[in-house]
Amino acid sequence: MRFIHEYRDARAARRLAAAIARTTTCPWTIMEVCGGQTHTIVKFGVDELLPPQITLVHGPGCPVCVTPLELIDKAVEIASIPGVIFCSFGDMLRVPGTHGDLLAARARGADVRVVYSPLDALAVARAHPRRQVVFFAVGFETTAPANALAVVQAQRQGVRNFSLLVAHVLVPPAMEAILASPGNRVQGFLAAGHVCTVMGYEEYRPLAARYGVPIVVTGFEPLDILQGVYMCVRQLEEGRAEVENQYVRSVRPQGNRAARELIAQVFCVVPRRWRGIGEIPKSGLGLQPAYADFDAERRFGLAGRGVEESTECRSGLVLQGVLKPPQCPAFGTRCTPEHPLGATMVSSEGACAAYYRYRRVPAQGAL
Amino acid sequence: MCLAVPGKIVSITPGEGLERSGRVSFGGVIKEVNLAFVPEAQVGDYVMVHVGFALSRVDEREAEQIFAYLAELEAQEPAGDAVSAELPPRYSGE
Numbered sequence: 345m346r347f348i349h350e351y352r353d354a355r356a357a358r359r360l361a362a363a364i365a366r367t368t369t370c371p372w373t374i375m376e377v378c379g380g381q382t383h384t385i386v387k388f389g390v391d392e393l394l395p396p397q398i399t400l401v402h403g404p405g406c407p408v409c410v411t412p413l414e415l416i417d418k419a420v421e422i423a424s425i426p427g428v429i430f431c432s433f434g435d436m437l438r439v440p441g442t443h444g445d446l447l448a449a450r451a452r453g454a455d456v457r458v459v460y461s462p463l464d465a466l467a468v469a470r471a472h473p474r475r476q477v478v479f480f481a482v483g484f485e486t487t488a489p490a491n492a493l494a495v496v497q498a499q500r501q502g503v504r505n506f507s508l509l510v511a512h513v514l515v516p517p518a519m520e521a522i523l524a525s526p527g528n529r530v531q532g533f534l535a536a537g538h539v540c541t542v543m544g545y546e547e548y549r550p551l552a553a554r555y556g557v558p559i560v561v562t563g564f565e566p567l568d569i570l571q572g573v574y575m576c577v578r579q580l581e582e583g584r585a586e587v588e589n590q591y592v593r594s595v596r597p598q599g600n601r602a603a604r605e606l607i608a609q610v611f612c613v614v615p616r617r618w619r620g621i622g623e624i625p626k627s628g629l630g631l632q633p634a635y636a637d638f639d640a641e642r643r644f645g646l647a648g649r650g651v652e653e654s655t656e657c658r659s660g661l662v663l664q665g666v667l668k669p670p671q672c673p674a675f676g677t678r679c680t681p682e683h684p685l686g687a688t689m690v691s692s693e694g695a696c697a698a699y700y701r702y703r704r705v706p707a708q709g710a711l
Numbered sequence: 712m713c714l715a716v717p718g719k720i721v722s723i724t725p726g727e728g729l730e731r732s733g734r735v736s737f738g739g740v741i742k743e744v745n746l747a748f749v750p751e752a753q754v755g756d757y758v759m760v761h762v763g764f765a766l767s768r769v770d771e772r773e774a775e776q777i778f779a780y781l782a783e784l785e786a787q788e789p790a791g792d793a794v795s796a797e798l799p800p801r802y803s804g805e
Contacts, residue, residue, distance in 0.1 A: 345738040347717035347757060347769055356781050363784045380714055407712045433762075435712065461763030463745065486713040489748055490764045493729055500729075538713040541759060541767045564714075571777055593774035594715075594759050594767045603748045603766065693712055 347593070351565030352388070360570035361393040364577055371397040372580050373529045374573060375522070375665050377515060378536035379406030379693030380564050386698040388566045394573065401529065401665030404518045404618065405536050407483045407511070408435045408691035409663060412617040414651045415511045416441035422478050422509060422644050423454040429472060431465035432480040434458040439687045442651055462494035462508075469498070469506035478640045481508040484515055486538040488629060489603035492610035495631070495638050507640040512629035513616055515539050516547055521624050522664050523555040530665060532576040534562040534569065537591040542607075544599030548587045556585045563591040610635055617650070619687060620660025657686030662695050669699040676700060715761040717769055718744070720754050735760060 376382060382402045385391050391400050404410055420441050423430035430446070437446045437458065450456040459465050462479050469477035481491040491508060498506045515536055522530055535548060540561045548559045558579035562572030572590045579586060589595055609632070616628025631639045641647045656674060661667035669675050669688070679685040681697055688694035718735040726732055728747065735744040735758065744758070749765045752758055758765035 345717070346719070347774060351777070356778075359781055359784050359788075362788065366787075378713055380712070405713070433712075461745075463763055482712070484713055486715070486761055486766070489766070490745075490762045493745070493747060493764070497729060536713060538715045538759070538761060538766065541715070567777060571780065590777075592776055593770050596767075600748050600766060602750065606748075691712070 348565060351563070351567040353567065357390075357393060357566055357570055360567065360574055364398065364570070364574050365395040367574065367577050367581055368395050368397050369581060371399070372531050372577060373399045373401060374532045374534065374576050375401045375403045375530040376534040376562070376569070377403040377405040377519065378534075378539070378564075379409070379691065379695070380538075381405070381534060381536070381562065381569060382695050383693055383698050384564055384566060384569055386702045390566050390569050393570070398573065398577065400573075401668075402662065402695040403522070403533075403665060404621065404663040405484070405515065406663075406688070406691050406693040406695075407487070407513055408439060409659060409687040409694045410513055410518075410618040410621070411436070411439065411482055411511045411687065412619045413441060414617070414649060415509065416445070417443070417651055418641065418646045418649070419446060419480055419509055420444065420449045421646065422640060423449045423456050424452070425476075425644065427475050429455045429457060429468055429475050429477045430480070431457050431459045431468060431477060433460075433482065435691050435693075436480055436482060438684070438690045440684060440690070462491050463497070466494050466498055466503060466506055469503050470501070473505060475505060476643075477506050479506070479508050480511070482511045484513055484536070484539050485543045485607070486536075486541070488512055488607045488611060489542060489600070492606045495610050495635055496606065498638060499635070507638050507643050508631065509640040510611075510630055512611065513618065514613070514627050514629065516551060517624050517627035518618065518621075520551060521621065521627075523551070523557065525664065527666055530557065532558045532580055533560070534572045534576065535559050535587075537561055537563045537568070537595060540589075540591070540595045540599060542599050542603050544597050544604075545587050545589060545595065546597060552585050552587050558585050559587045561587070561589045561591050561595050563594065618663075620657070620663055622660075657688075659686040659688040659694075659696070662688050669696040670703070672696070676704060713761065715759040715766060717757050718742070718760050720746075720752060720756050720758060723754055735765070
């Protein structure tokens with residue numbers, strides 16, 4: 345496929361890796377923010393091409409992984425109400441809540457449906473006017489325009505039986521939370537290319553300046569990541585802390601104006617709890633008052649409820665780059681994709697799932 | 712979650728504003744995609760598609776910049792550099 349395969353050329357990857365090795369004179373720790381990038385790195389062995397002084401740590405960029413327990417519980421509760429059709433992206437179905445996941449709710453008879461797009465959920469609502477249809481609106485800035493457009497279309501078409509359970513999160517506040525934490529090791533960032541496709545990268549400039557970290561907007565193929573690392577290492581070696589764009593084929597400085605305007609029309613910035621990390625101010629999106637009728641938490645009387653998280657899962661440390669997945673005592677033994685303790689092992693983009701799938705060291709005593 | 716896949720617009724369906732959509736080919740697999748956020752995109756353009764929405768037009772000139780960059784790197788390489796070194800066995804073009 346065009347614009348994919350040419351960015352997987354092994355010879356070019358070696359050339360970039362050699363350039364990184366020639367440039368590197370001391371140890372550097374770089375965080376890739378996005379779970380999609382984490383998977384490319386682990387799947388293609390991008391980290392194994394890098395000189396030993398470069399450490400890549402994995403960031404919180406997987407919306408499935410950071411959706412707080414209370415929202416999973418609310419999803420299960422709403423889905424279990426007779427007559428409700430609960431629509432979700434597939435990767436949310438197996439994220440464990442306090443009392444099971446959406447898949448278990450479906451096994452008990454709840455009408456839980458996997459959709460590809462929020463517009464599919466809207467079509468379900470039009471097809472079933474007598475039933476309440478709820479869409480689980482998870483995601484970063486990348487997914488927000490699609491969900492915003494679904495709400496605006498529902499309002500214009502007078503679809504009253506459609507609502508969103510909103511769990512949207514924003515990337516820059518999470519990056520700031522990592523930089524501001526006392527145990528921070530991150531010296532440079534590969535910023536998430538598709539988030540920046542929507543939002544642009546002007547909002548990262550104050551972050552780069554305040555914390556003295558280079559931020560390189562990076563794509564998702566192996567060559568993109570290697571070039572992003574190379575640009576980041578060059579900045580670190582030269583003592584610069586600027587925002588640069590590697591992913592120029594998709595990202596413009598201002599992002600996508602039409603998408604940003606629609607996000608601002610439908611959503612407002614709210615505080616959000618992140619699973620394993622805690623509450624981060626101004627780090628989420630909620631529906632604007634003008635669209636409050638489409639808020640499932642209000643519609644079903646669940647607003648303002650919270651729950652405490654389990655202690656065995658160390659995903660909070662993994663999501664902040666403090667711990668690598670195999671360093672967790674439960675990794676691959678008490679916690680596997682079949683029996684996950686936390687979302688980082690469930691999600692197709694979770695760091696724990698990536699290591700389990702591509703880097704599993706046989707457990708002691710295993711054949 | 713933020714996965715976006717490049718595809719080629721093969722036709723544009725009549726419809727304005729938020730309803731603008733078209734048929735996009737992903738290596739031969741055709742899907743109907745919302746084009747509201749890429750009003751400038753035309754038939755033959757490549758777009759990055761996420762959950763049924765095109766989020767950007769792929770800039771084909773900018774897409775070449777990485778290869779120009781690679782050519783510059785090649786010019787800087789010392790003779791006999793380790794670029795032919797072994798790759799991890801998992802690394803392939805698949």
